Amino acid sequence: MRTTDKETAVHRTVALGLRQNAAQFTLLVMVNALVGGMLGQERTVLPLLGEREFGLQAYSAGLSFILAFGLAKAATNYFAGTLSDRFGRKPVLVLGWLVAVPVPLLLMWAPSWAWVIAANVLLGVSQGLTWSTTVVMKIDLVGPDRRGLAMGLNEAAGYGAVALTALATGYLAERYGLRPAPFFLGIAFASLGLGLSSVFVRETLGHARLEAAAHVARADGRHDHLHDQLSNREVFVQTSFREPALSSASQAGLVNNLNDGLAWGLFPILFAGAGLSVGRIGVLAALYPAVWGVGQLVTGALSDRWGRKWMIAAGMWLQALALAMVPWGDRFTIWAAAAVLLGVGTALVYPTLLAAIGDVAHPAWRARAVGTYRLWRDGGFAVGALVAGLVADLLGIRAAVWTVAALTAASGLIVALRMYETHHSPPRDAGSLTTASPHQQDGDEHQGRR
Template sequence: MAINAKIDLARPDQRGLAVGIDEAFGYTGVAVGAWITGVIAGQTNLRPEPFYFLGAVVLLAFLISVFLIKETVQLAQLEGDDDHHDANLPFVDVLKRATYGDRTLFAAAQAGHVENFVDTLFWIAVPLYLTSQGLAIELVGVVVGVHSAMYFLQIGTGGLADRIGRRPPVVAGMFLAGAGVLGMVLVDGYLPWAVLAAVSGLGMALLYPNLMTVPSDAAHPTWRSAGMGVYRMWRDSGYGVGAILIGVTMQFASPEAAFYLTAGLMFLSGAVVVVWMEETHPEFGTHEPPAPAPADD
C-alpha cells in the first residue's frame, strides 16, 4: 500500500522514481534493522531484547500511519476516466488480466517471480557455497552485503526509467543479474566474488522497481492497486518457489548447480521479457490494453 500511495502522489512520468524511493528505503531499513538487532543481540541476548526494539519500531510505524499519513485514493480516482472501457474491472478480471490476459503484464509477473530466485540464492546458497570454498565467515557477510547494498541504487534506476522507459532497465537487469550469478561459480577469490555480487545487485536494482512500475502504468487507475497486488502476489511467491527449487537442487545435485539453475532461469525469463513486454511509459509507451470482449446479443 505504501507503493500505491506514492504512485497516487506522483505524476505518471515520475512513477519509476516513486517506486525506486520506496524500494530503496525499504531495503535500507531491512539492512539497518538487521545491524541494530545484531548489535543488541551481541551485547545482551538473542531474546527478548532485540524483540523490544522491533516492537518499538512497529508501534512507531503504526502511530505514523494513523496520525501523519493521509489517504490518497481520491487522487487515483481523479486521474482516471470512469467511462473508459477499461475502468472498474471486477477483481476476477483484474486477476486474469494481470496474470495471463495481457502479454506485457504476464511478462512482468513471470519476471518478478523468477528474479526473486536471485535474492533467495544469496540468502541460502551463496553463504554455504562461499564457506565451502574456504572464505571466512566475516568476508562471506561482506559479499552478501555488497549485493544487498546495490539495492539503494533503485532511486536512480527508477528515475532512469522515467526518462528512457521501463523496458530497457528491466531487460538489462534480468541479464546482468543472471550473469553475476553465473560468474560467481566460474571465478575464485574474495575480490572477484564481491565484484560479481555487485554486478548481480546492480542488475536487481535495474529491474526491481521498474518491473513494478509496468503494472502501475498498464492498469487503469480504478483497479491499479488491485493489479499491483496481483503482480506482488506472483513476484513474492518467487521467494517460496525459489527456496524450494534451490534447496532441492543443492540437496540432490550441488551448490554450484543452484547457481546454474538460477542464472539459466533469469536468462530464460529475460528472453520472455524481450519478446513479450511492450513499453508502458505513459508518454511514449507502445502498450495498449486488450480490447473488451464483444457484448452478447
C-alpha cells in the same frame, strides 16, 4: 459505501504530483524503510541460525522459512490490493504493522524451528500488507508523470534498510551471538512503523479517484480493451497471463525474487562453508541489497526517460551473469563483485517493473493489478526455496546457483520478445491535477472502486 478518506470530511484539497505531496511522500518513504528493516533482520542471521542452533542438515529444510515467508507474502499481496480499494490504504497499512509486532519476539525466543516458520508466516503477511500499500499510496500521490522516480525512491528506502539491517545484525551476531541481540532492531522498527502509520500517514484513495476521473487513453490504442470496470477475476487474468506487458512483468518479478530467495537462503551457507566469518558474511549479505537500494534512486527516474522494457531485460541478464560468478568464485573479492553486479541488475528491474504495472493498469483497478503482480513476484521466494533447495540437496549449492542463473537469463529473453514499451508521455498538466471538492470525490467513488 462512504469513503474512508477522513480528509474529505474536512474539505482538504487533493492534488497529484510529487512536489504537491512531498510531506506525505517523504513520510511513506520513511515508513517503507522500516518495512525493509523488518525483512533485513533475517538476511544474515536466520540461515546460520537454522544450521548452527537447530541443526538443520538438508538445504531444503533450511530454506523452509523462505518458503513459508514467500507463500504468506504472495497471497497477502493479492488481497492487499483488493482490501485497499474497498476499505482504503491506511487501514491496510496499520493492520500490516500490527501483524509485525510479534515477529522479532518469536525469532528471539523460538524453542524450535517450527516457531521460526510461524514467525515467517506472520512476517510474510505483514510485508504483503505494508509494502504493497506503501507502493500503491506513492503511485496514488505522484500521478502518471513520475511513477518510475516514485518507485525508485520507495524501493531504495526499503532495500537500503534491508542492507543496513543485514550489516548491523551481522555485527551484533558476531559480537553478542545469533540471539537475541540482532532482533532487538526488529522490535524498534515495528514500534516506529506502527506509530507513524497510525498517527501521521493520511489516506490516498482520493488521489486515485482523481486520476481515474482524468484518465487519458493511450494514443496508440493499446489499452482500449482495458476499461475501468474489470472484475477481480479479469484483473487477475489480464495481469497474470493475457496482457503482454503485465504478464511479462509478472513472470520477470517471480524470477527476480526466485534468485533473491536463493541469495537469501543459500549464499550465507556457501560463504560460511568457504571459511568466511559471520561479520564478512554480513558484509556480503548487505552489499547486494545496498547496491540494489541505492541504484534504484537512479534507475527508477531513468525509466521515466528511457522507457521500461529494455531496462528490465538488461537487468535480468545482468543478474544472470552475476549469479553465474558465484559458483565460479572461491574468495571474498569475487563474491563481493558478484554481489555488486547482482545489485545493479536488480536495481534496473525492481522499480521499473512496478512502474510498468502502473503504466498499463487503469487507476480504478491499479491496486488490484499491483497486488496480482506482487502475488507472482513474491511467490518467487517460495519457488526459489523449492527449486534451489531440491537442486542443492541433489547436486550441491553451486549447481543450484547455476540453475537459477539460467532461469534468470530465460526470463530476460521473455521480456525482450513479449513485452512492449509501456511508458508514454502523459498530458502536460497531468502532474498538477487538483480538486477541492469532497463531494466530487464521493461522486467518483463508485467508479473508482470497480
